[in-house]
Amino acid sequence: MKQLKTPYYLINEHMLLKNLKIMKYIKEYSGTKLLLALKCFSTWSTFDLISKYMDGVTSSSLYEAKLGYYKFKKENHIFSVAYSDNDIQLLKHISDKIIFNSISQLELFYRTLQKSQIGLRINPGVSYSKFILADPSQKYSKLGVNSTKEVISVLNKISGVMFHYNCENANYQSFSTMLDKISLKYCSILQNVQWVSLGGGVYFTKKGYPLDKFCQKLKDFSNQFKVQIYLEPGEAVVTNSCELITTVLDVVKNIKEIAIVDTSVAAHMPDLLIYRSSAKINNNNLGRYNYIIAGQSCLAGDIFGEYKFETILKPGSIIRFQDTAGYTIVQKNWFNGLKMPSIAIMKLDGNIKIIKKFSYIDFLNSLS
Ligand SMILES: Cc1ncc(COP(=O)(O)O)c(C=O)c1O
Known part of the structure; x- marks a missing residue:
């Protein structure tokens, strides 16, 4: 590395591959689709490798979505806290799923899009995060729709829903208990959508994580509601790489x-x-x-x-x-x-x- 002066980030593909093989295992044993969260890691020179193991990406903005479209070239999802009219005009051509954060934005834009493209984020009122900054269910949270009744009222306009409720959660039991609560509380919604994103934040590449139980849980959920599950890992994809x-x-x-x-x-x-x-x-x-x-x-x-x-x-x-790697090179x-x-x-x-x-x-x- 004589030509390279410090400081430099050194990404190790061998370590990345270790995590990607876990993604493959989860895909194969649970039927879940895995999307790389670009907010965490978007060094596109690694996408040739990552895209062999993952189904696509999820973005937080128009620019990330464009990056996913041109550089990852697989399924392209986006969730943004709020979209401008210009965002939607461009996103509709490059996004497979556009997930709205509120009923008001959904109502504003749904006519422009196909129903199969549209999702809505629900705030399930449960979450796991050691940090208040990253806790999506904190008091007065801006993230997702709180009222079940309101979600039911727009079911005819959406094809899927998203719950992002974990952050660096390496505790399988808490993931599982919260998923049970979500299944119970949103049963009538889950029975009427085609896909459900369970967001990111599950630390399933951590040594010792009970992968088989995790896969079984995802499979049961998918079978119970007849939905395609998506996970949106960021940190878990690139940890230690x-x-x-x-x-x-x-x-x-x-x-x-x-x-x-x-x-x-x-x-x-x-x-x-x-x-x-x-x-x-x-x-x-x-x-x-x-x-x-x-x-x-x-x-x-x-x-x-x-x-x-x-x-x-x-x-x-x-x-x-x-x-x-995670939340570092991007920031x-x-x-x-x-x-x-x-x-x-x-x-x-x-x-x-x-x-x-x-x-x-x-x-x-x-x-x-
Ligand atoms: C909606 C959503 N999806 C996915 C992620 C990725 O989370 P992580 O990198 O912890 O897996 C985040 C992180 O904040 C998120 O907000």
């Missing part, structure tokens, strides 16, 4: 040793700041040398975490942050004008291909 590789630029001391790396949480892994969590790194955290690893931006709180190393860190030491930004990490892929044959390098010109063009 990418590193952010960085170099220590300086080590300063303020009671503790602080190693400053040539990247930034705020600019290159902003989800860590949003959810107040630490980055994972590739050491066992057992060494004798303790360091806070801080980002290069001006923010005092731009900190990856505090770790123990077996060797002393000095300028030039390499730090590899783990599990940096990187030009804060402080910091050098944006390049993107490289380790292909299945072990060769590393650099797919993107950013320069001052990209920074310039992102501004005006």
